Amino acid sequence: MxxxxxxxxxxxxxxxxxxxxxxxxxxxxxxxxxxxxxxxxxxxxxxxxxxxxxxxxxxxxxxxxxxxxxxxxxxxxxxxxxxxxxxxxxxxxxxxxxxxxxxxxEPRNNFRLHAGNAPAILVAGGIGITPMLSMAETLRSRNVDFSLHYFARSREALAFQDSSVVVQAQVSLDNQAHAAGLTLAERLSCTVTPSSHLYVCGPADFMGAVIKVFLARGIAPERIHRELFAPAPTEEFHADTAFEIELRSDGRVIFVPDGCSAVKALADAGIDVIVSCEQGLCGSCLTPVLEGVPEHRDQFLMPEERERNDCFTPCCSRAQTQRLVLDL
Structure with a gap:
């Protein structure tokens, strides 16, 4: 912990x-x-x-x-x-x-800015503006080109209106956009280059829609970064079934019964994994998978990261195969 x-x-x-x-x-x-x-x-x-x-x-x-x-x-x-x-x-x-x-x-960062001078596109929905304040300040200090897009329901819902970051942001208000019949893509007018990085924070549905817009504009999935602190509606999964975890370091096999998380089973065996949200949102417990196929139940990994099946979040995810071999 x-x-x-x-x-x-x-x-x-x-x-x-x-x-x-x-x-x-x-x-x-x-x-x-x-x-x-x-x-x-x-x-x-x-x-x-x-x-x-x-x-x-x-x-x-x-x-x-x-x-x-x-x-x-x-x-x-x-x-x-x-x-x-x-x-x-x-x-x-x-x-x-x-x-x-x-x-x-203590602070932890799963939403870190890229190194170098590649341009950045920051998109905030509602309270998602909070990490963007420090990101914009840092990018400005590093002389990196960026644009900030701040979406809110109305002028009254805008936070940090006296911040120099928000003053210079491209603010889009839902009540005005809906009245004008503007689509999300039309509201997100900005320059996209092959080297651009996208950072998005806000409600899960909002982030999904924003990511879809920028994927269509050619941003590579590995250049898309998101922050999620609240759970979104999740897909239906099979009932929890028991599985085994093998530790690559010493070959021990740990049984994970149904109704028990992998993190708890590991902790009961004396193996501590850093956890925070315990809902698959923050990525704190992300653990490398060497063999086996996880059943991803998190909301942290992007679809293409899930497809690689080379890591999983033991706080909530399980296994499709009888055993997972972990790099622990």
Missing amino acids: LSTLKVVVSQRKQESANVVALTLRRVDGIALPHWDAGAHIDVHVQDVTGNAAIRQYSLCGAASLNPQEVCQEWRIAVLDEGIAGRGGSHWLHQQALPGIELVVS
Whole structure:
């Protein structure tokens, strides 16, 4: 498991009708770990039933390009999904007032910017703007060409309107676009080159539609990057069937019974795999598969990555074959 630390909410700002930004500082006053653009942290919250839960939130603002630079505060933004959601965001909106202490993880980055000077296209849907703030700042600091497209339901729903990044973004409002009869492709007008990288964050259906537009425009799948923190409607899978995991390192075979995740079976055998969301969203537990065919139940891997069957997310995915040989 990831190490945790205690932070205190030092500032709270309402960024839109249902988005609040929280500034976090360490309780002990020590500098916070360095982070880079696209990184997120786990926040320990309570879910809609009042049970302990963990939710992921992107760090927003200007990330330092110097790992040695002292970082005194982090900033996250939380969209209140109300009691109809999973509960964590609503709990933070109600409880995360200045002076309140929270338990969080160190930063982790599954949405990292590419190296080099290839142009970037950033597309944010709603609260998906949060990682784009740091990405845009970093790309600007590196003198890399980029465009930022920010989609929101209405002007009132726009967060970070006073940010220089949002001020310069190509903002597209659903209520205006629908009235004008514009398609998503028409709303996404930008230059695409063979070397362009696409970064997209927002609701799952939105990201799927955006990716489809850019695949049609010739962007290679390996240049498409997405961030997903909330589960999308999933396809129906077969009932959980038991399977075996063989460890390449020592040849041990671990039995995974039906109703038990691979991560739990591994943990029971004394093998820790880093996990975070436990829903196949974040990719923290992604593990190389050397033999066998996984049954992918995650929402992290792209279709072409799934087809390679060379890795899987043991927090939720299972096996189509009786045994998987893992590089553990």
